[in-house]
Amino acid sequence: MAEAFIVEAVRTPVGRRGGGLAAAHPADLGAHVLTALMERSGVDPAAVDDVVFGCLDAVGPQAGDIARTSWLAAGLPEEVPGVTVDRQCGSSQQALHFAAQAVLSGTQDLVVAGGTQNMSMIPIAFASRQAAEPLGLTEGPFAGSEGWRARYGDRPVNQFHGAQSIADKWGISRQEMEEFALRSHRRALRAADEGRFDRETVPHGDVVADEGPRRDTSLEKMAALPPVMDGGSITAACSSQVSDGAAALLLAGERAVRDHGLTPRARVHHLSVRGEDPIRMLSAPIPATAHALKKTGMTLDAIDLVEINEAFAPVVLAWLRETGADPERVNVNGGAIALGHPLGATGARLMTTLLHELERTGGRFGLQTMCEGGGQANVTVIERL
Numbered sequence: 028m029a030e031a032f033i034v035e036a037v038r039t040p041v042g043r044r045g046g047g048l049a050a051a052h053p054a055d056l057g058a059h060v061l062t063a064l065m066e067r068s069g070v071d072p073a074a075v076d077d078v079v080f081g082c083l084d085a086v087g088p089q090a091g092d093i094a095r096t097s098w099l100a101a102g103l104p105e106e107v108p109g110v111t112v113d114r115q116c117g118s119s120q121q122a123l124h125f126a127a128q129a130v131l132s133g134t135q136d137l138v139v140a141g142g143t144q145n146m147s148m149i150p151i152a153f154a155s156r157q158a159a160e161p162l163g164l165t166e167g168p169f170a171g172s173e174g175w176r177a178r179y180g181d182r183p184v185n186q187f188h189g190a191q192s193i194a195d196k197w198g199i200s201r202q203e204m205e206e207f208a209l210r211s212h213r214r215a216l217r218a219a220d221e222g223r224f225d226r227e228t229v230p231h232g233d234v235v236a237d238e239g240p241r242r243d244t245s246l247e248k249m250a251a252l253p254p255v256m257d258g259g260s261i262t263a264a265c266s267s268q269v270s271d272g273a274a275a276l277l278l279a280g281e282r283a284v285r286d287h288g289l290t291p292r293a294r295v296h297h298l299s300v301r302g303e304d305p306i307r308m309l310s311a312p313i314p315a316t317a318h319a320l321k322k323t324g325m326t327l328d329a330i331d332l333v334e335i336n337e338a339f340a341p342v343v344l345a346w347l348r349e350t351g352a353d354p355e356r357v358n359v360n361g362g363a364i365a366l367g368h369p370l371g372a373t374g375a376r377l378m379t380t381l382l383h384e385l386e387r388t389g390g391r392f393g394l395q396t397m398c399e400g401g402g403q404a405n406v407t408v409i410e411r412l
Contacts, residue, residue: 031130031278032291033409035068036379038274039231040238041367042147047234048271049147053082053089056231056273056372057097057143063229064139064275065103070287076135078109079125081118081142082371084149085111089371097143097273113371115400116338117300118142119274120374120407126278127295136283141275142372151269151370182306186400189308190266190339191259196307197345201260204340205249208265208364211337215240215361223360227383239268239367265340270367274375293382296392297323297408304402309342311404312396313349319394319406327352330408331390334377336397337362346396360384373397378407385411 037060042048048056057080065072080094094109114121119142126140169175169184194204218224219236228236249264279289299322301315312335320326327333333356335343343362347354360380363373374397381393395407 029131029133030281031127031295032280032284032412033293033295033382034277034279034289034291035064036227036274036276036382037063037067037229038227038376038379039272040228040234040236041369041376042234042271043238043367044147044269046147046238046271048145048231051145051231051271053143053145053148054093054096054100056145056271057093057141058101059231060141060229060273060275061097061101061103061139064277068277068289070137070277070289073104073106074287075107075137075139077126077129078107078139079112079122080109080371081112081114081122081374082144083113083115083118084151084153085113086153087149088145089149093143114403114405116336116368116370117374117397117399117403117405118371120378120395120397120405121300123276123278123375123378123407124298124300124405127298130278130280133280136280138278139275140278141273141375143273144369144371145271146269146369147271179306184306184308186308186338187255187261189306190261190341191256192307193310193345194260194341197341197348199341199344203344204260204265205246207340207344208249209244209246211358211361211364212240212244214359215365216242218360223384223387224380227379237366239270240361240365261339265364267336267338267363267368270369272367272369272376273372274379276375276378291412292386293409293411295407296410297406300403300405302401302403306402308400308402309338309398310345311402312342312346312398315404315406316346316350316394316396319408323408325408330392330394331356331388332359332381332384332393333357334381334393334395336368336373336377337364338368338398340364342398374405382409382411
């Protein structure tokens with residue numbers, strides 16, 4: 028069978044909302060990691076077959092196929108095309124899937140996957156609000172769809188209701204969520220202090236490290252925050268941070284590895300994506316993980332490290348309960364609660380971190396999954412070489 032290998036992976040530091048990356052054009056953020064990716068890999072950029080990027084809210088500076096724009100903004104060859112993917116928060120994980128599938132099919136040999144997002148510049152869901160208001164619509168892209176209303180009624184569809192419904196369904200207390208959030212910050216700070224992110228991160232101007240982790244946070248400070256919704260338990264403390272950033276990976280087939288003298292760092296072992304309840308929205312990693320394990324014949328005991336996106340604390344806590352995974356193997360360097368969640372880039376950022384941590388610890392298999400709008404979840408399993 029054909030193989031798809033990860034040859035290189037890089038990311039920017041993740042900038043806090045209004046922070047050091049807030050004024051950076053998202054195409055320039057993408058260009059920054061693409062330049063570093065090509066330099067580190069040593070590959071002739073003209074040999075790249077395609078650039079697949081994730082990005083949400085593709086309006087304004089994020090419109091116009093930002094994968095292509097980022098490549099050109101980096102000064103890279105015009106003959107290399109680009110395409111932009113939107114699978115909501117899983118967009119750049121899906122970009123990796125499309126890139127790997129192209130290589131596995133034998134139709135392409137070298138493909139770049141990644142993502143870019145500037146949420147300081149283009150707030151979350153800005154695209155749907157911008158279009159809905161002139162049309163007199165109120166509730167995002169679903170409003171006005173007779174088919175949607177016939178199937179799901181007028182129940183609210185947003186991430187906060189989804190997160191709260193998970194906390195309620197699995198009986199996850201606010202205290203448990205805040206303890207998880209504090210652990211995320213502490214793990215991220217430990218990783219930064221120990222230099223675990225140094226190899227994977229390409230400083231951008233004055234921003235040399237992730238801006239999100241808070242050294243001064245505490246359970247007492249978290250407990251003082253008001254809930255996002257009346258009567259709820261979800262607060263800003265147990266939610267992912269609005270962020271800016273970009274990440275990119277180079278995938279290669281066996282012929283490209285041979286022809287370009289590359290050294291593969293990991294093999295793509297499994298790719299899948301599943302969906303479930305779009306109203307609860309954020310619990311799809313649970314059935315998606317079960318599906319992936321069944322397809323591969325693996326158990327979680329064989330997985331050395333897991334990266335599951337911390338969109339909200341109950342997403343990960345419910346997944347841990349249902350899968351029985353060892354928390355000490357999950358998000359060992361913190362997650363989006365501490366590090367931030369630049370939507371279209373997070374999937375590639377997670378894989379970049381997962382690859383480097385497998386190499387640091389000597390682990391063999393790593394699994395990545397994340398919740399996505401519409402009640403979906405991608406699962407990627409890689410094997411370190």
